[in-house]
Amino acid sequence: xxxxxxxxxxxxxxxxxxxxxxxxxxxxxxxxxxxxxxxxxxxxxxxxxxxxxxxxxxxxxxxxxxxxxxxxxxxxxxxxxxxxxxxxxxxxxxxxxxxxxxxxxxxxxxxxxxxxxxxxxxxxxxxxxxxx
Amino acid sequence: xxxxxxxxxxxxxxxxxxxxxxxxxxxxxxxxxxxxxxxxxxxxxxxxxxxxxxxxxxxxxxxxxxxxxxxxxxxxxxxxxxxxxxxxxxxxxxxxxxxxxxxxxxxxxxxxxxxxxxxxxxxxxxxxxxxxxxxxxxxxxxxxxxxxxxxxxxxxxxxxxxxxxxxxxxxxxxxxxxxxxxxxxxxxxxxxxxxxxxxxxxxxxxx
Numbered sequence: 001x002x003x004x005x006x007x008x009x010x011x012x013x014x015x016x017x018x019x020x021x022x023x024x025x026x027x028x029x030x031x032x033x034x035x036x037x038x039x040x041x042x043x044x045x046x047x048x049x050x051x052x053x054x055x056x057x058x059x060x061x062x063x064x065x066x067x068x069x070x071x072x073x074x075x076x077x078x079x080x081x082x083x084x085x086x087x088x089x090x091x092x093x094x095x096x097x098x099x100x101x102x103x104x105x106x107x108x109x110x111x112x113x114x115x116x117x118x119x120x121x122x123x124x125x126x127x128x129x130x131x132x
Numbered sequence: 133x134x135x136x137x138x139x140x141x142x143x144x145x146x147x148x149x150x151x152x153x154x155x156x157x158x159x160x161x162x163x164x165x166x167x168x169x170x171x172x173x174x175x176x177x178x179x180x181x182x183x184x185x186x187x188x189x190x191x192x193x194x195x196x197x198x199x200x201x202x203x204x205x206x207x208x209x210x211x212x213x214x215x216x217x218x219x220x221x222x223x224x225x226x227x228x229x230x231x232x233x234x235x236x237x238x239x240x241x242x243x244x245x246x247x248x249x250x251x252x253x254x255x256x257x258x259x260x261x262x263x264x265x266x267x268x269x270x271x272x273x274x275x276x277x278x279x280x281x282x283x284x285x286x287x288x289x290x291x292x293x294x295x296x297x298x299x300x301x302x303x304x305x306x307x308x309x310x311x312x313x314x315x316x317x318x319x320x321x322x323x324x325x326x327x328x329x330x331x332x333x334x335x336x337x338x339x
Contacts, residue, residue, distance in 0.1 A: 016297040018327045025326070060265065062235055065227040068196075089261050089290040092225060110290055111323040 007033040008053040008125040013043040013069060015061040023056055023087075023117065030118040032125075040064025044072045052082050053125045056117075057104070059088035059095075067102045074103035083124040087112055158185045161202075166195040173201035177208055187217040196228055203236040215243035219251065222262040234262045238269035245272050252278065257288040264291065268298035276302055283314050289321040296327050308335050 010032045012023045017038075024034045035050070037043040041064040043057065055073060059066035066086055073080050083105040088095065091109045099107040105124060108116075152160070152175065160172035176182040186202050193199045206214050221233040237244045244266065251263040264282060267275045282295035292314050299307065315328040 016294070018293075018297045018300060018330070019323070021330060022323050022326045059227050060231050060234075060262070062231060065231050067227050089294065090227075090258055092258065094225065098227075111293070111321050113322045 007031055008121075009033045009035070009051070010054045010056060010121065010125075011035050011037055011043060011046055011050075011052045012056045013037045013040065013061070013066070014056075014058040015039055016058070019058065026114045026117050027056075027121060030121070032121060040066060040069025040072070043069050044078060047073055047078050047080055052080070054082060054121055055080075055084045056121070057084055057086050059086060059090055059099075067098055070099070070102040070104050085120060085124060154179050154182060158182055161185060161189050166198050169193070169195070169198045170201040173198060173205050177205045180209065183209060183211075183214060183217075187214070190218070190221060190233075191224070191229070196232075199229065199232060203232055207236040207239050210240040210242045212243045212246055215240055215247050219247050222251070222259045222266075223254075223256055230262055231265070234265040235269070237266045241271050244270060245274065248274075248278055252282060252286075257286075257291050260286060260288065260291040261294045264294035264298045267295075268301075280307060280310050284310050289318045289324055292318065293321070293324050293327060296324070296331070300327075300331055303331065303335055305335050305337075308332060311335070 010027050012020050012027070012034055014020045014023070015038050020036045020038070024036060027034045035046060035052070037046050039061040043055065044064070047055070055070075057066045057069055061069070064072070066088065070084050070086065072078060073084065084103060086099040086104040086107045087110055088107070089110050096107040106120060108120070152172075154176070157172045157176050160168050163169050163172070173186065176186060183206065186206050190199065190202055190206075193202060206218065215237060218233050218237055221229050224230040224233070248263070248267070251259065251266075254260055254263070260282070264279065267279050276299060279295045279299040283292050283299065286292050286295065296311065296314065311328045311331060315325055318324045
């Protein structure tokens, strides 16, 4: 958790504006501080300048897809150990394995309901302190 | 013809033409050096005889910068054969490949539209999700109609929400009924409900 706030800081990464709005609204209402990125590249740039307590990452995105994004977040260049929740429409065999190999902590298939998203985000950031 | 054009520099600033023959360039697509492969892929621009070779290497190629170069050269052809060769990768297990292919297909307004009816009927709902991504950026007069049809008819909620997201930037009041119908078809999908609920006030004020 960042020093400036008691609210866990989340970066929502998705190229779909409506998905970003949905996840951002739910997490803000639950007391998280939320920033947004429209693709993996923007997410990596944001992570290099701002510490986040949780990343919520889509898979299919232009410029840099979700798997590459998570690998880069975990790489030496960025080096974040913050939890990563991947949320995708993909539910083929092996998709979750690929997410975990990239460095994700949890892989969920859309749609993810409000209660579940908040519950999972709270669980993943629990070590960082309570959500207001 | 691209090859001829490249052999006649138009200005002193124009980069030197490739000295390699098409056969040499095609062989370089298998070079161990990714930069050599990337340059070869770009230098094959305008050479239709290289299309099958480029398509064949798209799946195995693991370097994103080489893959992007292959796609750039292929997309410039904008033929139905290229579009069909690319579309099979919308079902790829590799996220980077299927996303890059969707982006490339969206830049092929002459040939991609012929594939859309089959893509809309693809049995794999993930392919239909990727089709919504293609239609989001495809500069074609029917793109909105196809997206509206997906919203209205597709049985999978994730496809419908992808189509809604693709349509919304250009949606108007005329799309309100189709969005409302989608919300009624999927009453238990929280994201779809949220998306439609959020969009309706804005659309109600559009012409």
